[in-house]
Amino acid sequence: MKCSYNYHTHSHYCDGKGTLEDYIKEAIKAGLTDLGFSGHAPLPFDNSFSIKDDQYLDYCHEVNMLKEKYSGIINIHLGLEIDYIPGVHDDFRPLVEKGHLDYFIGSVHLINRDHGNDLWMIDGSKIERYDEGFRRLFGGDIKAGVKAFYEQTNEMILSQKPPIIGHFNKVEMNNKNRYFLPTDKWYQDLVNETLDIIQKSGCICEINTRGIYKMRYWDYYPSKSILKLMKERRIPVMAASDAHHPSEVALLLDEVHEYLNEIGYPKELIGFN
Numbered sequence: 362m363k364c365s366y367n368y369h370t371h372s373h374y375c376d377g378k379g380t381l382e383d384y385i386k387e388a389i390k391a392g393l394t395d396l397g398f399s400g401h402a403p404l405p406f407d408n409s410f411s412i413k414d415d416q417y418l419d420y421c422h423e424v425n426m427l428k429e430k431y432s433g434i435i436n437i438h439l440g441l442e443i444d445y446i447p448g449v450h451d452d453f454r455p456l457v458e459k460g461h462l463d464y465f466i467g468s469v470h471l472i473n474r475d476h477g478n479d480l481w482m483i484d485g486s487k488i489e490r491y492d493e494g495f496r497r498l499f500g501g502d503i504k505a506g507v508k509a510f511y512e513q514t515n516e517m518i519l520s521q522k523p524p525i526i527g528h529f530n531k532v533e534m535n536n537k538n539r540y541f542l543p544t545d546k547w548y549q550d551l552v553n554e555t556l557d558i559i560q561k562s563g564c565i566c567e568i569n570t571r572g573i574y575k576m577r578y579w580d581y582y583p584s585k586s587i588l589k590l591m592k593e594r595r596i597p598v599m600a601a602s603d604a605h606h607p608s609e610v611a612l613l614l615d616e617v618h619e620y621l622n623e624i625g626y627p628k629e630l631i632g633f634n
């Protein structure tokens with residue numbers, strides 16, 4: 362089952378490698394018809410991964426220029442992956458309007474408590490940072506930390522209505538079944554509550570393959586067991602590789618479509634329409 366699109370890609374503008382055009386060339390080689398750029402949105406504090414404020418319009422301009430250049434060959438879409446952090450970065454409109462974006466992905470990578478500035482980074486390859494973060498912010502109470510992750514996600518969906526929700530269960534990645542199991546009752550309750558909210562929102566949930574090809578996790582985000590719950594609720598989904606290197610632009614996307622076909626995911630609920 363061929364997948365012809367990917368709307369989750371980074372580049373040298375944020376924490377990825379390679380130019381925008383490098384990704385386009387690889388996407389054409391892989392037979393994609395639609396490629397979206399979703400650089401990490403500028404944030405109101407210093408960090409190592411997002412587009413810098415003063416480069417944001419350059420990024421938008423270059424994507425738009427490439428959209429023209431490759432018109433008739435591949436459809437290019439201008440987007441961002443925007444972090445939702447309550448009290449710190451919780452209004453996506455200014456960025457969406459300033460860049461005249463075609464779409465955006467809403468993601469939660471950084472968790473805070475009571476709108477504070479102290480943040481727990483759940484993403485990234487360093488497990489020690491995950492462990493240190495929830496100990497610092499949540500006194501070692503993993504349930505409280507994970508609950509805060511899903512509550513932030515819920516708040517983001519309700520207040521920002523992102524067209525696409527990024528890596529639904531990323532909080533599982535660095536846990537690696539050490540502090541909790543995805544089958545724990547309390548965890549399942551949190552997942553189900555968020556799925557109910559997504560179902561009513563009309564947002565699309567991406568199926569992100571990055572954990573598998575980077576060998577940081579053994580399943581997609583969301584995992585196959587969550588995908589079955591999404592199917593029951595008829596939640597729209599789309600494959601995404603979250604590429605940070607041009608060579609990753611189409612990794613495992615066809616496999617996602619094959620899996621969706623295998624479990625009988627309704628065809629009209631797959632892709633970005």
Ligand SMILES: [Zn+2]
Pocket residue numbers: 442468470527528
């Ligand atoms: Zn992300």
Ligand SMILES: [Zn+2]
Pocket residue numbers: 369371442603
């Ligand atoms: Zn990403």
